[in-house]
Amino acid sequence: MWWHVLRLTPGWAAGYLLGSTVAAAASVALPAVAARATDGITGDAPGTGYLALLVVLVARGAAELLAAVTREAVLAEATQLRRGQVLRHLFSLSWADLRRRPVGDLVGRLVDDVPQSVGAAIAAVDTAVAVATSCGGLALLFLLDPLLGAVFVVGVLPAWPALRVAVRRIGVAHGEYQRVLGAIAARLTDAVSGGRTIRAAGSAAREMARVLAPLPALDAVGQRIWHGQRVVSWQNELVLTAARVGVLAVAGFEISTGRLSGGDFLAASLYLSLALALPGTVDSLLALARMAASTRRLAEVTSQAPQPVGGPAAALPPGPGAVSFQRVTVRAAGRTVLDNLELTVPPGVALAVVGASGSGKSTLTALLGRLLDPDDGRVLIDGVPVDAVSTTVLRREVAYAFARPALIGDRLGEAIGWGRPSVTAADLTTALEVAGAQTFVRRLPEAADTRLAAVEFSGGELQRLSLARAVAHDARILVLDDATSSLDTVTEAQVTTALTQRLRGRTRLVVAHRAVTAARCDLVAWLDGGRIRALGPHAHLWATDPAYRAVFGRDLSAPAP
Structure with missing residues (x-):
């Protein structure tokens, strides 16, 4: 989906990539620069590093602003253009293929799944940046003090497989939720088109019950999604808090023994925040799973082969219409x-x-x-x-x-x-x-x-x-x-x-x-x-x-x- 977005809005997408990349690089560079400036204040090391700290902070702020502005522009413009692409594809399908899908279901995919799929492309880039930032922070934490890196790994990595399974399950459940929602939309569209018949038959209550019949199934799937998100959120927060406390406790102990300076402690805390960038964005990962489900639903339609447009003949030969x-x-x-x-x-x-x-x-x-x-x-x-x-x-x-x-x-x-x-x-x-x-x-x-x-x-x-x-x-x-x-x-x-x-x-x-x-x-x-x-x-x-x-x-x- 990202390549669709890049082709639709190359300028805005390039600006978004540039802003995200520069902001991530500045975030990774910030701890070392901040540590040098801190040591300059405390006298633990020569030099101040104030100018470098100022440059990094300004660069990160400007890059984050660029990413935020271009991100919204990409979402708005790519969604509009992608809707046009999907609509053209729908009209390119054969009459037989098109009439097999309820109108309400197609409207739901066009109105809801298209912006979700574009958002998935943006969220995928955000996740990639978070992965790179997290890996960079963890690597620099190991370089600063291997013991701190080991404490972090021992505290966080065991929870990662469970998080992956939970995200996958929630993505599947969201796809099911969208399918049930599409069924309700299709029934509602049929009911509206047959409104005169329903009114003449006096069957409004019965038709209402038919349209809303899938609601219990929708509620069950929604409850399953929210239950999974609730469990993942508190478990993940518990693990991250324990890892953060463990790393900072060890770093504090090493300050007391003289192995780390005050600037090193600041750098370690900042590297820790970077390393927690990916596992700390559980809500973003769950949103990405939901968006990916919408992208798969959209692909069910866009992957259908269009009806062949015919040969190269520019006109039929003159004839009476046999x-x-x-x-x-x-x-x-x-x-x-x-x-x-x-x-x-x-x-x-x-x-x-x-x-x-x-x-x-x-x-x-x-x-x-x-x-x-x-x-x-x-x-x-x-x-x-x-x-x-x-x-x-x-x-x-x-x-x-x-x-x-x-x-x-x-x-x-x-x-x-x-x-x-x-x-x-x-x-x-x-x-x-x-x-x-x-x-x-x-x-x-x-x-x-x-x-x-x-x-x-x-x-x-x-x-x-x-x-x-x-x-x-x-x-x-x-x-x-x-x-x-x-x-x-x-x-x-x-x-x-x-x-x-x-x-x-x-x-x-x-x-x-x-x-x-x-x-x-x-x-x-x-x-x-x-x-x-x-x-x-x-x-x-x-x-x-x-x-x-x-x-x-x-x-x-x-x-x-």
């Missing part, structure tokens, strides 16, 4: 969704994709724009495999409208043109007309310039705006994944007619659940058992196959002529 699925197989959640599927879509047609729930309709259409990659087989547009085309190009050539769309942007016009900065006012007007959204958009306070935060849209209005966004992209292939499910019958008929008539010549794949929608398309691809069971006009399939009619359940809409 689509071909060749022996495509997709597996998910232990089952085969699409099984060796073969399908060729003629260019410029409107193809309805129908089938029972769970038959793989959305999976099939997701393959076209590489929202999902097949486990086997190939998907081609105008003879070019989609994985040979860069993702940026593919997004321009395949436009989607979904059943539950999200509007992204500040203003409505920006949201409709999202992903295509070159969209003009004329393009926007045409797209709204085709999607049947022009009427209600005109009634908004500022029409297409209305801020999204100032208005709330119904489900049907959102779907029509999503259709307008897909149309505005002017892609050669348009995919409507159940994108008219929230429209009333009359509005859906108007929108479907506009999509099939005004966009004639553009290839359209329409995931259809209503017979009337399938009837307005040129062809129907009937998915059953992971394969194409039939391909043909809706009227023919409706008239000749009762099983096809059963796909639509009680929807007995007559086929269009």
Whole structure:
């Protein structure tokens, strides 16, 4: 993690390293200089050493100030930039990988684990400096008087293995604590998104109990963490106090025997403080263990391989939008969704994709724009495999409208043109007309310039705006994944007619659940058992196959002529 921080904020990180290093070096040099100055005062040695003492104190103070200022700058800037990196990585994952993780859990990792992991990098440097300072102080204590060094080692080192075990256990417990906290956040996110259903069912109390069900487990883990910290803290303080008393007692005895001078005693006490720098920072070590647990949690996400961005093709060759699925197989959640599927879509047609729930309709259409990659087989547009085309190009050539769309942007016009900065006012007007959204958009306070935060849209209005966004992209292939499910019958008929008539010549794949929608398309691809069971006009399939009619359940809409 430290290398991430160093790359993100090289200037501030270098200043922090410089300040920490100089402060540590000045701290190690201070005892000897202070001893010389003390002996000069008491007359135990010639020379005063006042100037050297002043220089060391000033250098240490300036270095500590530099380290403190740059440390905060590193934490603030690196956290911001690291969040951006993690967010970009999340968006680079495939749709299948991303939807496996609850939104609340991802938000927790992004909001909480990122600053903790950056803090872990800083804490690791602090620990390294403490180790170097402690080792330097212990070495100089041995040089001053080997007996004092031996007393310190005998007093402190036996407690070190127990401290390591305790820190490791607390780190593991903190990781478990974060996982349980993430589960609560995920449940809360689900509950908020389904708030209308919860309110309508009168199940708020039951849902509250479900969201907070992991709290006892969270409390148990938290109690375990605090109990471990309490035990480690008092045991460590007891050991350090005993070591400090032992070393100073021996040093005092040696002063009485004349082996040490007053300056040597001062140096020994200062070297002792340096030697205790690492074992004396138990709280810092425990915080580092917690931060390391957050870093590991973050790595669970960032270590996921992003979806390949495709080949070097800068554009698809000119073509009418022919689509071909060749022996495509997709597996998910232990089952085969699409099984060796073969399908060729003629260019410029409107193809309805129908089938029972769970038959793989959305999976099939997701393959076209590489929202999902097949486990086997190939998907081609105008003879070019989609994985040979860069993702940026593919997004321009395949436009989607979904059943539950999200509007992204500040203003409505920006949201409709999202992903295509070159969209003009004329393009926007045409797209709204085709999607049947022009009427209600005109009634908004500022029409297409209305801020999204100032208005709330119904489900049907959102779907029509999503259709307008897909149309505005002017892609050669348009995919409507159940994108008219929230429209009333009359509005859906108007929108479907506009999509099939005004966009004639553009290839359209329409995931259809209503017979009337399938009837307005040129062809129907009937998915059953992971394969194409039939391909043909809706009227023919409706008239000749009762099983096809059963796909639509009680929807007995007559086929269009």
